[in-house]
Amino acid sequence: MTTYDRDRLYARVNDPAQALSGLRETVQQYETAIDEIETRYQAPEIEEGSVSLVRQFRTVFKHARENIEMAEDHIQLAATPKQFQRLRTELEDAHKRGVCIQLSLHVPPDEALPFDHSKFANVCTEVRRRDLPDPFVLLIDRQRACYATQNTLSNEYGVIVDDYTTAYVFHWYYLTRLWEVYEVIYDDRSEEPPYSFVEITDCIREVEPALDRGASITGRVKGTFIHTGQECDLTGQFVDVEYTGSREDESPASLIELAAEARIWFATDDRSYAIGGRGATKEDIAAKRFIIEQIADSTDS
Known part of the structure; x- marks a missing residue:
């Protein structure tokens, strides 16, 4: 409480219990938030599939690297030569694990492949060259998918999928538009069984x-x-x-x-x-x- 007496100012200290009540309330809110964070961190992972929309290609590419590292059976990738080179180490590791890797490589029709076919050895199972540019696409075990448009305009976006039904749609998009009609330029299968x-x-x-x-x-x-x-x-x-x-x-x-x-x-x-x-x-x-x-x-x- 503050009082005035002519030209003099007098101040009286408020009751500490009242002054500290707001601070105690704030501290309680922080403690509640900490408990909630710890509870959610220790909770089991959600099993349902998910679909996320992101704004930047680099976010999609980061998830693509992580997904390749988790692949068990099958990778389908549509990429440019530069993107393939950036993912080559992860793809090589997956190939060593016995993962089948199909690469749809975009190279313009008036350009030569920027590297020798030996770059695909021990990295890809099969490679096809396509002329038409398309978004970046990665599918892992028909369960997870990464999709991104590639331009500098404001409508750049990406989709990250962990859901079998949704990934299945991307799988058929990959087969029909990015794979089936294009020329095989590398195949690591032998001419005789197995x-x-x-x-x-x-x-x-x-x-x-x-x-x-x-x-x-x-x-x-x-x-x-x-x-x-x-x-x-x-x-x-x-x-x-x-x-x-x-x-x-x-x-x-x-x-x-x-x-x-x-x-x-x-x-x-x-x-x-x-x-x-x-x-x-x-x-x-x-x-x-x-x-x-x-x-x-x-x-x-």
Whole structure:
């Protein structure tokens, strides 16, 4: 309290309990915030998928590096040569882990590849060159995706996905616009088995012509039993294929013909299994890897 007496000023100190009540309230708010932060930090991670919109390409690229390091089976990447070089170390490490890596490389039609094809060795499984520029795209195990427009305008943005259903849309965008129609410039597969595939569509294209001519195809299927969630690694024979579309000639089925339902029948010593691709729901097994170990034609001795 303050009082005035003519030309003199007198001041009286307020009660400390009243003066400190506001400070105590502020301290209590900070302590509550600290407790909440500690609770959220120790809480288990959220399992649901997520989709995030970001404003800068560098944010998407940072997540791309982290996702490549977590890849277990399959990487699909659409990038420029410069971006590929920046990710090369992470891609090489993933290749060493047995990850299948497909690269759609944008090089303008009037330009030469800025480096030798040897740069792809021990880094990529298959590389295709495309003329048309497109956004940066990365897909990991059909579960996570990184997408970004690339320009200096104000409408630059990116999308970061951790959700199977949403990533599936990006997967088909990648196949139809960035992959299927372009020329193969590098392939590390040998001309003779064993062959390894992560996509059921690619496996069907390989085994169907051989089955049509009566060949016996032995190999393995790695995946998950749909009804139990148990992982499996089966050895047996590829005996038949089914898909919604139909071939008009003897050439391998097109991507469009395989775009709906597609399955492979695989026989072990015990029984025959219906095999679907990653995310299958109607078959016995959702496969992550198809391995063809031998193709023996009926005329082989």
